[in-house]
Amino acid sequence: MVDSLVNLGWNRDVAFFVASLLGAVVLASFGLVWIIFAIWLERKLAGRIQDRIGPNRAGPYGLFQTFADLFKLITKEDITPAGADRHIYNIAPIMVVASIVLIFAVIPFSATWVGADLNIGVLYFIAVGSLATLAIMLAGWGSNNKYALLGAFRVIAALISYEVPMILSVAVPVLLAGTMSMQGIVHGQSIAYIFVAPVSAFIFFVSQLAEAGRSPFDLIEAESEIIAGYNIEYSGMKFGMFMASEFIHAFVISLLTVILFLGGWQFLGAGHPGSELFGFIVVMGKAMLVYFVVILIRSTTPRIRIDHMMAFNWKFLVPLALVNLIVVAFCARIFVPDYAAAQAVADGGGLGAFLAGMFGVGFIAELPRAALCLVANIGLWVVASRLLRQYSDQERDRVRQLIQERRDQRGQTAPAAAGR
Amino acid sequence: MQQQEWIFIAIFFVIAPILPIMPIALPQLLRLAPRRANKAKLETYECGVETVGDAWVQFKVQYYLYALVFLIFDIELLFLFPWAVAYNQLPLFAFVVMVTFIAVLGVGLAYAWRKGALEWQ
Numbered sequence: 001m002v003d004s005l006v007n008l009g010w011n012r013d014v015a016f017f018v019a020s021l022l023g024a025v026v027l028a029s030f031g032l033v034w035i036i037f038a039i040w041l042e043r044k045l046a047g048r049i050q051d052r053i054g055p056n057r058a059g060p061y062g063l064f065q066t067f068a069d070l071f072k073l074i075t076k077e078d079i080t081p082a083g084a085d086r087h088i089y090n091i092a093p094i095m096v097v098a099s100i101v102l103i104f105a106v107i108p109f110s111a112t113w114v115g116a117d118l119n120i121g122v123l124y125f126i127a128v129g130s131l132a133t134l135a136i137m138l139a140g141w142g143s144n145n146k147y148a149l150l151g152a153f154r155v156i157a158a159l160i161s162y163e164v165p166m167i168l169s170v171a172v173p174v175l176l177a178g179t180m181s182m183q184g185i186v187h188g189q190s191i192a193y194i195f196v197a198p199v200s201a202f203i204f205f206v207s208q209l210a211e212a213g214r215s216p217f218d219l220i221e222a223e224s225e226i227i228a229g230y231n232i233e234y235s236g237m238k239f240g241m242f243m244a245s246e247f248i249h250a251f252v253i254s255l256l257t258v259i260l261f262l263g264g265w266q267f268l269g270a271g272h273p274g275s276e277l278f279g280f281i282v283v284m285g286k287a288m289l290v291y292f293v294v295i296l297i298r299s300t301t302p303r304i305r306i307d308h309m310m311a312f313n314w315k316f317l318v319p320l321a322l323v324n325l326i327v328v329a330f331c332a333r334i335f336v337p338d339y340a341a342a343q344a345v346a347d348g349g350g351l352g353a354f355l356a357g358m359f360g361v362g363f364i365a366e367l368p369r370a371a372l373c374l375v376a377n378i379g380l381w382v383v384a385s386r387l388l389r390q391y392s393d394q395e396r397d398r399v400r401q402l403i404q405e406r407r408d409q410r411g412q413t414a415p416a417a418a419g420r
Numbered sequence: 421m422q423q424q425e426w427i428f429i430a431i432f433f434v435i436a437p438i439l440p441i442m443p444i445a446l447p448q449l450l451r452l453a454p455r456r457a458n459k460a461k462l463e464t465y466e467c468g469v470e471t472v473g474d475a476w477v478q479f480k481v482q483y484y485l486y487a488l489v490f491l492i493f494d495i496e497l498l499f500l501f502p503w504a505v506a507y508n509q510l511p512l513f514a515f516v517v518m519v520t521f522i523a524v525l526g527v528g529l530a531y532a533w534r535k536g537a538l539e540w541q
Contacts, residue, residue, distance in 0.1 A: 016427075017427075017431075020424075020428045020431050021431055024428065024431045024432045024435045025435055027432075028435050028436055028439055029439065074446075074447045074453070075453055076453055077453050077455060077456065078448060078455075079457065079461060079462065081462055081463065081464050082459075082462040082463065082464075083463075083464050083474075084464075093440065093444065094441055096440075097436075098437040098440060099436075101436045101439060102432060102433065102436050105429055115428060115429075116425035116426070116428040116429050116432070117425060118422070118426075118429070122501070123501065124429075141476075143464075144464055144474065144476060145464050145465060146466065147465075147466075149479070153481065153483075156483070156487075157482075157483040157486065160483070160486060160490040161483075161486060161490065163490065163494060164490060164493045164494065164497065167497045167500075168497060171497070171500045171501065171504045174501060174505060175505075178505060178506075178507065178508045180501060227465075232465055233464070233465060236447070237443050237444045237447060238444055240443070241440050241443070306540060307539075310486065310538070311539075311540065314486070314529075314533070314538045315533065315538060318529060319529065322522055322526055322529075325500075326518075326519055326522055329507065329515055329519075330515065333515050336508055
């Protein structure tokens, strides 16, 4: 695009600026437009899963339900409570959407369709992703409402806990690919990293769910305890922004999981330059698959308690992530991908040539390391899940015993009370 | 090359806030929404009863011990990334060093666990 503008006689810098501006607008609005569809999909699927019909009035299959909601929100009165800190209160909904839209800047949708292929893309999305939580904290504090403040407290508790295993699990794809650029990580995935380090993928997905405040970690906006938490004082489009940000965040975590662990735009060696649209469809298709899992989890699991949430993180996920990083690093040390040798195997004909033709030469180069990591990871998972099972059995026995003791106590005191 | 990418990020940082500002500001500028504020409407919501006191009070933050552990972890974890990026070119010694580093972190976690810093009261 820059080149075509330069050919038209534009200054190179100006052409670059205009192209970047257009790209940024398209990319940023893509997230917001896509979310209109995603909200409908989520409500429809959640409805079906819970044996309801879901939206079915506005348009075919209720497709226009989101537009109806949008127009309702636009015509709602905008109320700023008298006690609120006006500036903080008004900045929060803008910041919460902006921070999540910013993540789109580094997501590679195909081999060339990427906003900005930063060499520290991973660090960028970790940093920018935390801004959303800060915005929620601003909302909770600025509303001057006790429920909102409690919600904000819970958000911070969730963020500071789940950030640690998230960063630890992201270090694994970075280590395997040897780069922090998102595009580089996708290039490195001749074998999707979920087949190399499934434990990391699991930890990443769970901690991202917690950070986005999705069910089962949605206690930050538990309507039965703290009446929707941080967004309680918001109305109209400001509330709409919070709602939109939640859905965009859910989709962004699916996208990030796809990029980091599911191979991004790689699909059986396809999606190379020359088939950009195909790469885009592959990324979106995989992201929809992960998003479907998110919806499935949301509509089937109960909300977990905050002490359980913290214990699960600090006593299970963090140690697991630490051990997992060491295990993967150890396996990656034994087999370093050797592309020259892989090329030789591919040229040798037979099975090697077949695999290289089907999945690319990188597949053969990665295969020994991937197989070893996978075996080690499965072993690690077996041990970890056994420990978890043992702990939960102990905990269940303890609670059962406690209940029994209470029951016995009551049995002893009840006749005495009756005698008096 | 990287400079161009950062210019794009800078542009993105300007665009991203404008997108949510528009749907918030437009209905108000076009007077699509009613504006009939009164004293009761502007009160802080508290289950329908009159608001008691301020929310901006000193409040016990239950997770400050987690916050301390998080702070240490988060800073230490940043050191992992340069190591992870260069890992394939590093000698075996780098692996030993990092295992020691993570082990120190693990001991710190075990200490906090043992001391009861990881219990939610």
